[in-house]
Amino acid sequence: MNAPRMTAPRAVAPDIDGLGTWLPIPGFGLLAINAFLIHAPQPVLVDTGLASQRTEFLEHLRARIDPAALRWIWITHTDLDHIGNLAAVLELAPAARIVTTYLGMAKMNLAGLPVDRVYLLNPGQSLDIGDRMLQAVSPPCFDAPETTGLLETRNRTLFSADCFGALLEAPAENAAAIEPQALRTGMASWARVDAPWLDRVEAGAFGRTLAAVRALEPARILGSHLPPAEGMTETLLENLDAARAAPAFAGPDQAALERLLAAA
């Protein structure tokens, strides 16, 4: 399957640009794949997009910043939709260091990526980028143990990595533009794909992880797989809590795949 064109880079929050695309998932709708650029005295790229869109990703990045000015590349986790253009960006950004955890560094090393420029940061620790702090956080849902989201403290923007994603029927400019029930079911579907362990977590324990997000008081949530969600924290928390009771995800088997391909 060919990757679609990326959407035009755009401001998605104060001092923050989005570099994104909508990836068709045959049989399941569309999934946003978002990277972000934080404009600060020490500029930060959060994740690096899809390798299949490298030329366009780098063009869009260059349209918003001289990559040589980047100081940090924050990798939320080492899945392919987050590290796709990491090596290419590192070449264009010789001053940039990779923010990750020890486990993230190990997985990058196994993937053959350079690790000589990593900067290890654990949840609970913060990074000073000149005019604000980036506080590393562990989101309630994740599909990789090294997952580290971040709270940007100046405008209280929470970058939630894979958590709060949604499988959607159509692209949307922002999460508020999505019909509420479509958002709820889309978030449940994604959560059960990305976190198949979700129904194994006892309600009280999961509730405490949701409360930890609430305590951060984010003004907006920027998910890797959701359009920007401004002032919607309670809705996203409720939807994710409800996802615990959603049906488990099972992908198509070979016969179903052949039917999908024939229909396409």
Ligand SMILES: [Fe+2]
């Ligand atoms: Fe992931």
Ligand SMILES: [Fe+2]
């Ligand atoms: Fe992801």
